Structure formats: structure tokens, C-alpha cells
Amino acid sequence: MSLDKPYQDIPGTTIFDADMSRQGYHLNQFCMSLMKAENRARFKADERAYLDEWPMTEDQKQAVLARDLNRCIALGGNIYFLAKIGATDGKSFQQMAGSMTGMSEDAYREMMVKGGRSVEGNRYIGEKK
Amino acid sequence: MAHITASVYTSHVPAVGAALDLGKTTETYWQPVFAGYDFSKQWLKEQKPDVIFLVFNDHATAFSLDMIPTFAIGTAAEFNPADEGWGPRPVPKVIGHPKLAAHIAQSVIQDDFDLTIVNKMDVDHGLTVPLSVMCGQPQAWPCPVIPFAVNVVQYPVPSGRRCFMLGQAIRRAIESYDEPLNVQIWGTGGMSHQLQGPRAGLINKEFDKMFLDRLIDDPDGLSKVPHLDYVREAGSEGIELVMWLIARGAMSDIDGGKKPTVRHRFYHVPASNTAVGHLILENN
Numbered sequence: 001m002s003l004d005k006p007y008q009d010i011p012g013t014t015i016f017d018a019d020m021s022r023q024g025y026h027l028n029q030f031c032m033s034l035m036k037a038e039n040r041a042r043f044k045a046d047e048r049a050y051l052d053e054w055p056m057t058e059d060q061k062q063a064v065l066a067r068d069l070n071r072c073i074a075l076g077g078n079i080y081f082l083a084k085i086g087a088t089d090g091k092s093f094q095q096m097a098g099s100m101t102g103m104s105e106d107a108y109r110e111m112m113v114k115g116g117r118s119v120e121g122n123r124y125i126g127e128k129k
Numbered sequence: 130m131a132h133i134t135a136s137v138y139t140s141h142v143p144a145v146g147a148a149l150d151l152g153k154t155t156e157t158y159w160q161p162v163f164a165g166y167d168f169s170k171q172w173l174k175e176q177k178p179d180v181i182f183l184v185f186n187d188h189a190t191a192f193s194l195d196m197i198p199t200f201a202i203g204t205a206a207e208f209n210p211a212d213e214g215w216g217p218r219p220v221p222k223v224i225g226h227p228k229l230a231a232h233i234a235q236s237v238i239q240d241d242f243d244l245t246i247v248n249k250m251d252v253d254h255g256l257t258v259p260l261s262v263m264c265g266q267p268q269a270w271p272c273p274v275i276p277f278a279v280n281v282v283q284y285p286v287p288s289g290r291r292c293f294m295l296g297q298a299i300r301r302a303i304e305s306y307d308e309p310l311n312v313q314i315w316g317t318g319g320m321s322h323q324l325q326g327p328r329a330g331l332i333n334k335e336f337d338k339m340f341l342d343r344l345i346d347d348p349d350g351l352s353k354v355p356h357l358d359y360v361r362e363a364g365s366e367g368i369e370l371v372m373w374l375i376a377r378g379a380m381s382d383i384d385g386g387k388k389p390t391v392r393h394r395f396y397h398v399p400a401s402n403t404a405v406g407h408l409i410l411e412n413n
Contacts, residue, residue, distance in 0.1 A: 012328030013365050017284040032193040079325040080189040087214025094401045111400040116332025123361050125389040
């Protein structure tokens, strides 16, 4: 019997469950390695060579190289792990979060200052606003 | 006997720590956030707790995907602030309380909550930002801290109900410790926020207000709110709020005592991507 995943009808949201964690294990562990200064330096010096040290899929490597965080998440990445890439790049958490929304950095910041994204119309996929 | 005298609840937004560390607390953006803790800093100085039992979550810092403990108690003598990728925060090392932590571990496990015991762990912003907002920038933290890490990274995280009942077991454990210690329990994380995907930036003030109201007046009912409601209403990272129920479960009214006194309540949007909530409850 398959597991019940009632959280799959929430728009723009991927729940990092056991299946996603399994798919993203090496991607996330690569991210984890960036917590050491010497690894950050090696990654920055040659990103592709550093990624090739990890048994990640080619899709995962391409998503990291493109800094496409939505794609990384779809391939099993978790935001707290992916944040290590952002830290290596000198990005704030707000810049990282904003990059996944299709909004400009300024527009995202402005939305947050004005109270954030409303939950109205954002609870269910296909819900009318 | 040791006693839990109060519980403190606060968000642990990393940008708040960075704002403090970089001297930005008086900037227009940050001033209202830090002002919400002015009372709390003074209150903490007057309360002089002997130990803080601090419930937080690790953000892929001490625990990678190699090990994902649901509940982990820090039993070490000290814990270093972690390098989360930006370098370690310039804050004091966290001094533990191994004797009380070991006592709590033994008691709580015998009370049917299977804790992971952690004798070596660096602590990230989840633990140090609450200390910073409550203590400012001291040379040393005011008292020993027992770190208690909850998995809220990989789903399923423990339910609100499980957390609430665990808090009750922690209270029984602390109150069976022979030394007359003044212990505070802090629950951290939240409030509404989502850091991932096209829905990032979600804030739900109505949910947060409801959560604060019910945490004070109806914690038992609140503990029955399912995961899905947190994620849908308060964002995928809003699920951190289950940790507040551990601290609330440890208050004496849950075990037939008097209702706690609300000493302070604060709410502000935004800090970076997050709604900041803060509450202080004193046991009676």
C-alpha cells in the first residue's frame, strides 16, 4: 500500500519527505560539504570538477551549476541544505527564497515588507484567488 | 527540587542574528524587531534562571542526511556555535548542564519518549538567535543551556500532540531532579513562513494570532492540529511551531496547576522571510 501524501495539493510547495530525501541524498550531502571553508574554496575554483566528486545525477549537477533552486528541490534538494550553496555565493536567505518565486529581488523584499504573500488563493492547487 | 518557572517562545530567524552581529539593530527595518525584546531582556536579567532547556531545530548543520534524530538532547559540557556557511556567529560558546541533561534523558526515555543522546554537537542559529534576542551581546550567556533538537527538516516531523506530551514528560523529569534549580524552557522557531518554491514568502497573520491565542488558552486543543494545517496555512517552514508545544506542555497548568501568567506578547512582520512571534509565560 502506498503512503498517503495529502500535502501534494499545496501550490508551489514541495514537502521534503522520505522519498525526496532518498532521491536527494547525494545532492544534499554535497551541499553539506560546503560548510567547510576549504571545500567552499575548492568548489568556487572549479564547480564542475567538485560536483563530479559526488555521485549525483547529471540533472542535479546542472541544476546546481544553474543555481536553479526550484529544479534542485524537484530533484530532491532541501532548502536548508541548498542554503549552503547560497552562503558560498554570498547570498542571503531572502535572496535565495526570492529567486524561487519568479519575482525580482526588490519586488520580493517589498512584498515581505508589506506583510508577505497572502495565503488567500494559495492553499490548494487550482484554487481561485 | 528543580522547578520550571517560565516558558519563553520566540522565532529564530537567522537574519535577526546577522542584524545583531553586524550592528544593524537601530536600522528602520530591524528596530521594531529588536524593540519587541526590550522587555524580555530586562525580565530575563531579573529572573536569573539557573538553566535554560532550549527546544530548537538544527538546520542541516549538526545533522546532515546521515542521521536524522526526531528528538535529540544535548548532554555535552559545551557546544560551539556552528559555521553554517557564513562562518560561525561571533557569540559565546554555549555551556551545557550535563548532569541535569543526563537526568532528563534517563527520565524521559523511561517515560516512553525515545530520545537520541548527543554528546558532541555544534549549535546553529536555531539555538543562538533566541539567546541573542533574549540576552543581547554578553561576553558569556547568563546560564547553562541544554540544547534539545527536534527534526523539522525531513517529513514527517513529530506531531504537535507528540510534542505537547513530550513537554509534559520533560516537566516530570525536571521536577524530579534533586537540586533546587530555577529552570526555564524555551520553544523556538516559526511563526508563519515558507522558504522554498514559488509560494516562498507566505505569511499568515490570522493563523499566527490564532496560534498564540490558543497556545495560551487552549494548548491541548491546539496540539491536535495536524501537520497539514501548519503547512497549508503557515507555510512549509511554519511547521517549526510544533516545537512551541513542547515548551507549553511543560507548564504546570497542563498537570492540574494554575494557568500561567502572560508576561509578554509580541508579533511583527517581517524579519527577512518570516513572521516573528514571541511570548513569555510564567508559571503560577
